[in-house]
Amino acid sequence: MYIPFSTIKRCSSRGREDQTVVANLDGTILCCRSSFPYFALVAFETGGILRLLFLLVVAPLAGFLHYFISESVRIQVLIFASMAGAKVSDIESVARAVLPRFYAEDLHPETWRVVSASRRRYVLTANPTIMVEPFLKGYLGVDAVVGTEIEIHNGRATGFVRQPGVLVGKKKAAVLRNMLDNSIHIGLGATSSDYPYMKLCKEAYIVPHHTKVEPMSRDRLPRPIFFHDGRFVQRPTPLRALIVVLWIPVGFLLACLRLAAIKLLPMPCLYFVLHALGIRITVKGTPPPPPEKSTGQSGVLFACSHRTLLDPIFLSISLGRPVAAVTYSVSRIPEILSPIKTTPLSGNREQDAVMIKKLLEKGDLVICPEGTTCREPILLRFSSLFAGISDQIVPVAVENKMTMFHGTTVKGWKGMDSFFFFMNPSPAYEVTFLQKLPQEFTCTGGKSSHDVANHIQKLIASTLSYECTNFTRKDKYLAVTGNDGTVKMAKPHIDLKNNSRC
Numbered sequence: 250m251y252i253p254f255s256t257i258k259r260c261s262s263r264g265r266e267d268q269t270v271v272a273n274l275d276g277t278i279l280c281c282r283s284s285f286p287y288f289a290l291v292a293f294e295t296g297g298i299l300r301l302l303f304l305l306v307v308a309p310l311a312g313f314l315h316y317f318i319s320e321s322v323r324i325q326v327l328i329f330a331s332m333a334g335a336k337v338s339d340i341e342s343v344a345r346a347v348l349p350r351f352y353a354e355d356l357h358p359e360t361w362r363v364v365s366a367s368r369r370r371y372v373l374t375a376n377p378t379i380m381v382e383p384f385l386k387g388y389l390g391v392d393a394v395v396g397t398e399i400e401i402h403n404g405r406a407t408g409f410v411r412q413p414g415v416l417v418g419k420k421k422a423a424v425l426r427n428m429l430d431n432s433i434h435i436g437l438g439a440t441s442s443d444y445p446y447m448k449l450c451k452e453a454y455i456v457p458h459h460t461k462v463e464p465m466s467r468d469r470l471p472r473p474i475f476f477h478d479g480r481f482v483q484r485p486t487p488l489r490a491l492i493v494v495l496w497i498p499v500g501f502l503l504a505c506l507r508l509a510a511i512k513l514l515p516m517p518c519l520y521f522v523l524h525a526l527g528i529r530i531t532v533k534g535t536p537p538p539p540p541e542k543s544t545g546q547s548g549v550l551f552a553c554s555h556r557t558l559l560d561p562i563f564l565s566i567s568l569g570r571p572v573a574a575v576t577y578s579v580s581r582i583p584e585i586l587s588p589i590k591t592t593p594l595s596g597n598r599e600q601d602a603v604m605i606k607k608l609l610e611k612g613d614l615v616i617c618p619e620g621t622t623c624r625e626p627i628l629l630r631f632s633s634l635f636a637g638i639s640d641q642i643v644p645v646a647v648e649n650k651m652t653m654f655h656g657t658t659v660k661g662w663k664g665m666d667s668f669f670f671f672m673n674p675s676p677a678y679e680v681t682f683l684q685k686l687p688q689e690f691t692c693t694g695g696k697s698s699h700d701v702a703n704h705i706q707k708l709i710a711s712t713l714s715y716e717c718t719n720f721t722r723k724d725k726y727l728a729v730t731g732n733d734g735t736v737k738m739a740k741p742h743i744d745l746k747n748n749s750r751c
Contacts, residue, residue: 267368268367268368268369268434268435269367269368269369269370269371269432269433269434269435270363270364270367270369270370270371270433270434270435270436270437271371271372271373271424271433271435271436271437271446271450272360272364272370272371272372272373272436272437272438273372273373273374273437273438273439273440273443274372274373274374274376274381274385274396275374275375275376275439276439276440276456276458277357277360277437277438277439277443277456278356278357278360278361278364278372278389278437279352279355279356279357280355280356280357280462280464281355282439282440282458283486284324284327284375284376285308285327285486285487286351286484286485286486286490287348287351287352287376287380288304288327288328288330288331289301289304289331289485289487289490290343290347290348290351290479290481290485291331291332291335291340291343291344291348291380292304292330292331292332293480293481293485294339294342294343294347294479294480294661295331295332295335295336295339295340295343296331296334296335298493298494298497300330300331300335301485301490301493301494302494303330304327304330304331304490305487305490305491305494307326307327307330308327308330308487310326311323311326311327311330314326320375320442321375324375324376324397325409325410328377328397328399328408328409328410329408329409330408332377332399332406332408333406333407333408334405334406334408335405335406336404336405336406337379337401337404337405337406338404340379340380340406341379341383342478342660342730343380343479344379344380344381344382344383344384345383345387345729345731346476346477346478346479346659346660346729346730347477347478347479348380348381348383348384349383349384349387349388349474349477350474350477350479351484352381352384352388353384353388353467353470353474354464354467354484355464355484356464356465356470357456357462357464357465358462358463358464358465359456359462360437360456361389361465361469363435363437363454364389364437365471367434367435369392370389370390370391370392371391371392371393371394371395371424372385372391372393372394372395372396373395373396373423373424373443373446374394374395374396374397375396375397376396376397377396377397377398377399377410378394378395378396378397378398379399380396381394381396382394382396387472388470388471388472388474389470389471390471390472395423395424397410398410398411399411423446424446424449432451433449433450433451434450434451434452435450435451435452435453435454436448436449436450436452436453436454437453437454437455437456438453438454438455438456439455439456439458443455474625475623475625475627475718475720475728476623476625476720476724476725476728476729477624477729478658478659478660478661478729479655479658480654480655480658480661480669481493481653481654481655482651482652482653482654482655483652483653493653496653496672496674497672500653500672500673500674501668501672503526503527503671503672504667504668504669504670504671504672505668506526507523507526507528507671508586508667508668508671510522510523510526511523511562511566511586511588512586512587512588516565516566516569516570516571516588517569517570519566520566520567520569523566527674527675527676528671528675528676528677528678529675529676529677529678530563530566530567530677530678530679530680531677531678531679531680532567532680532681532682533679533680533681533682534681534682534683534684535682536567536568536682537549537643537682537685539570539612539613540612540613547609547610547639547641548608548609548610548611548612548613548614548641549613549614549641549642549643549685550605550609550613550614550616550635550638550639550641550642550643551564551572551613551614551615551616551643551645552616552618552631552635552642552643552644552645552705552709553615553616553617553644553645553647554617554619554628554645554646554647554648554709554713554715555617555619555620555621555622555623555629555647556622556623556624556647556648556649556657557622557649557656557657557666557670558576558583558622558656558657558663558666558667559656559667559670559678560615560617560647561574561589561591561615561617562587562588562589563647563678563680564615564645564647564680565588565589565615567680567682571588571589571590572589572612572613572614572615573589573590573591573592573608573611573612573613573614573615574589574590574591574592574614574615574616575591575592575593575594575601575604575605575608575614575615575616576591576592576593576594577593577594577617577620577621577722580662580663580664581664582664582665582667583663583664583666583667586667592604592608598634601634602634602637602638605634605635605638605639606638606639609638609639609641615645616635618631618632618634618635618702618705618706619631619632619722620632620721620722621722621725621726622657623720623725624655624657626713626714626715626716627715627716627717627718627720628706628709628710628713628715628716628717628718629718629720629721629722629724629725630706630718630719630720630721631702631703631705631706632702633697633698633699633701633702634698635702636691636692636698636699636701636702636705637692637698637701640686640688640691640692640693640694641685642685642686642691642701642705643682643683643684643685643686644683644686644705644708644709645680645681645682645683645709646680646681646683646709646712646713647678647679647680647681648678648679648681648713649670649676649677649678649679650676650677651670651673651676652673652674652675652676653672653673653674654669654670654672654673655669655670656669656670656671656673656676659725659726659729659730660729660730681712681713683708683709683712686701686704686705690704703717
């Protein structure tokens, strides 16, 4: 088929600082032309496994309608299957906290090279604006997004679209309607439906579909993504989504078996039992011996990086003995399922310090100074609370790997975190015990509690090849949910680009 435009590689990014670019989303800004994975994410996060199953059932029908009727009908079917009856606030939450990471991992490098060099950036898409706007405006600096608008009734999506309907075959009219006052210098597209609006531009370039291209690295984003939510580890293509639907019943039973083993079996044998159940545990370093009660020596304080709520449990399994832990905000179910003693912190520093001292008098103790989990290779700011309580501190670097589900959530039901982690076919945990902190690096040796906390953070970050940051639990909740994790408040702008510390 004849393509009336040059390919994107022929477009120079030089001298574009005062120009306007208009680009399509699927297949142009994004490498993938199919929007199914993103509708699947919305379906699963807002309606669970049943809605994802419904979307999978109607997906072949949507594909049939695309090829024999129009792309517009296909998009309407996907919108209805993934959004009908869902709360608009839930859809907005998914668009803000879940979708950006997956969009960022699918950016076309050649398209972004041109778009990033232009001063004014406009994006056209057949997808609902509510889905794509938070990523395009918040992370790519797009000035305007013209997409499909969904109908809303009583705070819920009806599954239908508002006039003028799905933005397929109407992109030229959308450009004229929304960008009439601006001279459009560059038009970027991927399919024949993009040609009409591309002819309005002074220069137009096509992104060929047959070219295999590696998506752009997330490090090149104007605003990096440090915090995100959602259960899926990988982008749910139709095949992956089908595998997830078929695996969840089996995976849930497997998770129950693994949790039962952890709860009921003696700690010394759990390492071997969990290995037989498909959980890989790697222990590095030399763990300290248990404290001798006859000497009256206080316990060791393990300062641990925080990846999931299971960190203290896997640390105990690595030691071969149960070690008590202090927790921040944990739901009731993980406390019931935990094989070790957990004590919640009150938030009052003086009361918490007294409580931690009493727990150390009884034996070893695990604390996660970050205060919350983080999925990215960074460490949040370490609280200095623990540093002034004990000089028997052992830093512990914890890392885990999951292939299907994340074992943490912010907006979802935290009581299911442990189940989702153990529903992974073969999850892995790596626990590295570092050397006990020398006395000259503790508060007893004259260091301030903040210096001790920062030093331990750097030691763990160096071991894991992570980056130290000044982010806190509050920053994470503000970025993901718009509130600080306890009280709802207006969502501020957080500069996630310039918060590095080491």
